[in-house]
Amino acid sequence: MDDKKLAYNREEMLKLNIEALKSRGGxxxxDIAQxxxxxxxxxxxxVSLQLCVESVEKILTFRDVFHHIQFASEVDRLAEEKMFKGPIQDILYYDYGLFGLDEVLGLDVARLYGAIGQTNFGDIDVNKRGIVDKLNREGKKPGTVHTLMDDIVGSIAAAASTRVAQVMNEDAALENPHYHKVNIFEIEEEKKGK
Known part of the structure; x- marks a missing residue:
């Protein structure tokens, strides 16, 4: 009997992502919401910190993000245990500055929220705030690898930040007294009436 599990529901992905993030630098x-x-x-x-927490939690339930986190945490772990062969082992282990796949993975996650998500990721990647800075500094110490994880965490923060901006913008639009929320059925009825 084949007991391999390949598909996970949102609740499972959230739980597994929380565990993977905790296992790689705590x-x-x-931390990400901050x-x-x-x-x-x-x-x-x-803006409330709670909205930021909710945004991070939402992003951690996305299938693509699940794959990115699981992949990044395992690659870093394997590099830390010196399980790779050839030049890639040293490139990952020492977080070689010209290695760019970590940023590519980060941009892919941030891209879930469009160009602004990518811009937010660039800001976080360059300025290394909070837990991203901690991961980056710890990853420079012998025996610890966070080559992919610092970028994945930064990209989740960037996506959450962009989601927060979208929620805040929507809330502002709803407060406008001239705003009339229209749904697709009302548009269709207006077309028929003309």
Whole structure:
């Protein structure tokens, strides 16, 4: 009997992602949410940390993000245990500056929220805030590898930050007294009436 599990539901993916992040540098949802919060509060001073936490949790339930986190945590772990052969072992182990696949993976996650997500990721990647900075610094110590994980964590923070901005923008639009929420059925009825 084949007992391989390849598909996971959102709740399972969230749980497994939380475990993977915790196992690689002790990363928590709160750590990631804090970066999103810091990034968005300059634009939305009333933003809540809770909205940032909810945004991180939402992103951790996406299948693509699940694959990225699981892959990144395992690659870093294997490099840490010196399980790779050839030049890639040293490139990963020492986080070679010209190795760019870590940023490519990060951009892929941030891209879930379009160009702004990618811009937010670039800011986080360059400025290394919070847990991203901690992972980056720890990854420079002998015996610890966070080559992929610091970028994945930064990209989740960037995606969460962008989601927060979208939620805040939608809330602002709903507060406008001239705003009339229209659904597709109303548009179709208007077309028929003309």
């Amino acid at each position: 990363v928590t949802i709160g 970066i999103a919060y810091e990034q968005q509060r300059k634009y939305y001073p009333e």
